Amino acid sequence: MRGAQGLKYKRLLVKLSGEALMGAQPYGIDMGVADRLSNDIAAAVAEGAEIAIVVGGGNIFRGLSGAAKGMDRATADYMGMLATVMNALALQNSLDHRGVQARVLSAIPMPTVCESYVRPKALSYLGRGNVVIFAAGTGNPFFTTDTAAVLRGIEMNCNAVLKATQVDGVYSADPKKHKDAVRYDQLTYSEVLAKDLKVMDGAAIALARDNGLPLIVVSIDEPGNLLKALRGEARQTLIEGTG
Numbered sequence: 001m002r003g004a005q006g007l008k009y010k011r012l013l014v015k016l017s018g019e020a021l022m023g024a025q026p027y028g029i030d031m032g033v034a035d036r037l038s039n040d041i042a043a044a045v046a047e048g049a050e051i052a053i054v055v056g057g058g059n060i061f062r063g064l065s066g067a068a069k070g071m072d073r074a075t076a077d078y079m080g081m082l083a084t085v086m087n088a089l090a091l092q093n094s095l096d097h098r099g100v101q102a103r104v105l106s107a108i109p110m111p112t113v114c115e116s117y118v119r120p121k122a123l124s125y126l127g128r129g130n131v132v133i134f135a136a137g138t139g140n141p142f143f144t145t146d147t148a149a150v151l152r153g154i155e156m157n158c159n160a161v162l163k164a165t166q167v168d169g170v171y172s173a174d175p176k177k178h179k180d181a182v183r184y185d186q187l188t189y190s191e192v193l194a195k196d197l198k199v200m201d202g203a204a205i206a207l208a209r210d211n212g213l214p215l216i217v218v219s220i221d222e223p224g225n226l227l228k229a230l231r232g233e234a235r236q237t238l239i240e241g242t243g
């Protein structure tokens with residue numbers, strides 16, 4: 001039975017970093033982690049939420065690392081975007097096994113592998129309760145999947161973008177390196193940019209600010225956090241507003 005009562009956000013864009021899918025492994029996809037994330041997504045869909053996902057590719061290939069080894073940055077970035085497609089297919093497969101219909105839409109057309117991104121098609125799938133997984137980032141080199149998440153979040157009329165990460169919010173400094181870092185419950189976009197808080201890249205924050213799209217940063221290590229975030233009950237940092 002679908003009904004979105006009690007949800008603060010009905011339509012959410014979830015950004016999953018490639019590293020989230022890696023689990024404790026040094027590289028690649030841990031299907032156990034993909035399955036745990038799928039359980040959270042399935043629970044959210046069962047509550048009537050409309051879930052769109054942008055997956056990263058950092059567990060397989062990052063353009064910047066390729067460029068550091070002497071590749072052309074644009075070529076390396078295309079390889080990074082292809083890595084996101086692999087992650088998207090793994091996640092789709094995992095959702096499929098839970099009876100959740102998920103569609104992979106790629107910003108780089110590859111018709112024998114998955115569907116291509118077409119905005120009205122994506123909107124129609126979301127309206128029908130399908131999970132939509134956006135692959136290949138924005139389709140352009142020199143961008144990140146964080147920026148792709150905000151872009152698709154705006155295009156899909158999402159109520160917010162939720163960045164599912166390894167920390168439980170935005171801190172005054174990287175909490176993995178600074179034990180005394182302070183966690184914020186709420187920040188404005190301008191504060192994140194002015195303090196240079198590196199939880200999402202500046203292009204993504206500026207795009208969200210210019211379009212008034214709220215950003216939520218939560219930990220994915222805690223099972224059930226997605227549903228809590230949709231209800232507005234998760235331990236998180238909310239980025240919105242002016243000032």
Ligand SMILES: Nc1ncnc2c1ncn2[C@@H]1O[C@H](COP(=O)(O)OP(=O)(O)O)[C@@H](O)[C@H]1O
Nearest residue numbers: 017019165166169170171173174176197198199
């Ligand atoms: N000010 C900050 N607040 C929170 N996390 C931060 C901050 N600065 C750096 N980080 C780091 O950013 C990481 C989250 O970014 P994420 O996008 O998940 O990683 P990736 O680099 O794989 O895209 C956290 O694991 C944390 O260690």
Ligand SMILES: O=c1ccn([C@@H]2O[C@H](COP(=O)(O)OP(=O)(O)O)[C@@H](O)[C@H]2O)c(=O)[nH]1
Nearest residue numbers: 018056057058063077080137138143144145
């Ligand atoms: O619009 C985009 C999105 C991603 N990428 C490339 O894909 C890689 C993987 O994405 P990202 O680093 O954002 O993944 P995450 O950190 O979320 O795992 C990046 O390093 C870039 O090389 C790109 O070129 N354009």
